[in-house]
Structures are given as structure tokens and as C-alpha cells.
Amino acid sequence: MAFSLSITLRASKDDALMNPLALQCGIALILLSSAVWCAERSPNTPSPACHGTLYLTLDTGSMQSAETIATILQRHQIKATFFVANEPTWRGDHALDDSWRDFWRARVREGNHFGNHTWFHATLVKDLSSGDILTRGGDHAPREFDKAGFCQNLQRVNERFKVLTGQSLEPIWRAPGGHLTPNAASWAGDCGFPQHVGWSAAGFLGDELPSEKYPNPRLLNQALTHLKDGDILMMHLGIRSRHDPFVRVFEPLITGLQARGFCFATLPKSTE
Numbered sequence: 001m002a003f004s005l006s007i008t009l010r011a012s013k014d015d016a017l018m019n020p021l022a023l024q025c026g027i028a029l030i031l032l033s034s035a036v037w038c039a040e041r042s043p044n045t046p047s048p049a050c051h052g053t054l055y056l057t058l059d060t061g062s063m064q065s066a067e068t069i070a071t072i073l074q075r076h077q078i079k080a081t082f083f084v085a086n087e088p089t090w091r092g093d094h095a096l097d098d099s100w101r102d103f104w105r106a107r108v109r110e111g112n113h114f115g116n117h118t119w120f121h122a123t124l125v126k127d128l129s130s131g132d133i134l135t136r137g138g139d140h141a142p143r144e145f146d147k148a149g150f151c152q153n154l155q156r157v158n159e160r161f162k163v164l165t166g167q168s169l170e171p172i173w174r175a176p177g178g179h180l181t182p183n184a185a186s187w188a189g190d191c192g193f194p195q196h197v198g199w200s201a202a203g204f205l206g207d208e209l210p211s212e213k214y215p216n217p218r219l220l221n222q223a224l225t226h227l228k229d230g231d232i233l234m235m236h237l238g239i240r241s242r243h244d245p246f247v248r249v250f251e252p253l254i255t256g257l258q259a260r261g262f263c264f265a266t267l268p269k270s271t272e
Contacts, residue, residue: 051261052229055269056080057199059117059174061208061236064090065247066103069237072251074110076258081267082107082237083174083197084157085117088139090238096160108165113266116173116193119156123176127183138176150184151191158192172197172268197267199234202226205253207235207246216249224256232267 058069058080073080084104086096093099108114122138124145132144142149158169173193175184180196188196206219227233235246 050263055232059083059236060085060087060095062090062238062240064238066237078264081113083115083117085121101164121176127181200231203231203233205235211244220249
């Protein structure tokens, strides 16, 4: 079952502020337990039995944390599902330019999975009476998609990714912002991407929210407290607007979840 999360739901996540001292103490305990777990487990030690499975998904974003995130995933032997869009990056290029070829090839060799996040990364606003889809934002995106244009918006990603890596995308996609329209859901299947993947409510890690209002310790605590078996997590490989990047607590998040007995798997979910 796929999950989608609207902007309204994101705003509702501004729950009551925690007691600052209690929060700091809780995070300290989490970090301490994670450090002990890492120290006791060498890279060649078999993972403990899973008490739950999580699905980590990573959207392209501005890519400034991409290499750091990849290093952490390798260190903890975790495979993730990357949702790829041709977004502008912090380097002044785009995520599917030749300059990112080595990055994507390395992730393929590691056994990660890859889904479609659309070429233009334009938000799908609504279906129009004409049958077209109204869009907003994106990098030089058309303001409306007919079916042919919408399919091209998906297929260009797959074609370009195959040129860069030699591998096609999985038949899964994620609409930018998780905003899905009835036409988009129907057309995507006809274009070769039948399964839309959103994220679980607790899996919205909040890395795109302002750090002044949602500091990293708070987001870390929320994730470690509320994530449960089967949840799909969502974060980005970089967010320009966040002053204190979430990547600074990404490794404590991973080790904290592993300490709770969670394992990680890729999408689409195995039917075996």
C-alpha cells in the first residue's frame, strides 16, 4: 500500500513543543546507546534478527549531502531506494548530468534501488476540465501536461538514468511533494510506472522543514519514537533552505533504529 502526504498534513506535524531539557536528555541517551551499538558491532558481525522492516527512500533534492549519505549507508550496509529527478544541484548542474555519472553508478553497484521522481520535478496541482494536469514550480516545466507530455516527464528520467548507469528504474514513481491527481495516477501506469510510492506519516523525516522551528534533535527524537514496522521513510539528498542540515543526525538515526531491531529493505517490496 502506498502512502501520500499532503502539504496540509505536513503543517499539522507542528505538534506541541517538547520540554527542552527532557528532549536534550532523551537525545543524549539515544546517541549514547547508538555509539555503544556501533562499538560492539564490527562490519563483519552478522546483523541481529530483525524485529521490523523499514523502507528508506531518498529524493534527489539539491544533492549537497549525497556523498555523505552514501558513505553512511555503505558503513552500515544499508540499501535504500532513490527517487530520481533531474533537479538543479548545489554545484550548478543537474542531478542527471554527466557530472553525476560516477555517483549513480556507485549506488547501482551497491545494490540500491531507483524509482522515478519525474524529469521536471513540477508539483501536480490538479486535473483540469480539458483533461490536462495543471503544474506548479519545477525546473523549466510546462504549466500543463497532456498525457503525452506527462509520459515524457517520466520516461526521460528512465532513459537518462539508463544512459548513465546501464540500468533501468524500478516500475515505481513518486510525484513531487507526494501530490497525486487521478489523471496522473492513471497515466503513470500506461507510461510504465504503475506503482506510486508516498511515505508513512511517521516516515516524513522533516529534513525540508526550517531548522529554526524543527531542530535536528527534535526530528531525530520524533523518528526514533514513532517509526514502526513497515513504514516508508522519506528524506532528500540535500535541501538548500535548511540552515542546519538533517544529514548531521542521519547516522544517529540509522544506528538508533538498528539498535531498536529494525532492518532496512528496498522498494518495491519483495513478494517472496
